Amino acid sequence: MPSGNTTTDAPARIRSAATRYDSKADFRLLKGAESIKHYAKNANTMLGFCSVCGSSLHAAKTQREMINLRLGTLRDTPSLAPQAHAFVGSKVPWYDIGDDLVQFEGAPVPSQWPSPSSRT
Secondary structure (H helix, E strand, C coil): CCEEEECCCCCHHHCCCEEEEEECCCCCCCCCHHHEEEEEEECCEEEEEECCCCCEEEEEECCCCEEEEEHHHCCCCCCECCCEEECHHHCCCCCCCCCCCEECCCCCCHHHCCCCCECC
């Protein structure tokens, strides 16, 4: 279950900067499903939003059977530290990446994704 930072500009500015990529088969929503509204962005992406506050919660990628969870929506600290930066080719010019994590110009390449590291 990779964890990484997405750093893109418009229209992706509405995304949370930190995103966790999970297999849809491994993801379980424990409660609150009645408050989530869905929008089909396109044939391959279903977006989930909070119907109360409008926050972007996740993006389900149908072709890859993945769900991109916005980490800013979680109450608890994620158990994994960031492992990479995705979409750096379209990041806003004023954002400087100040670490040595792997950087992907566009979408992450699963075979090149680094091994998970636990947050300590």
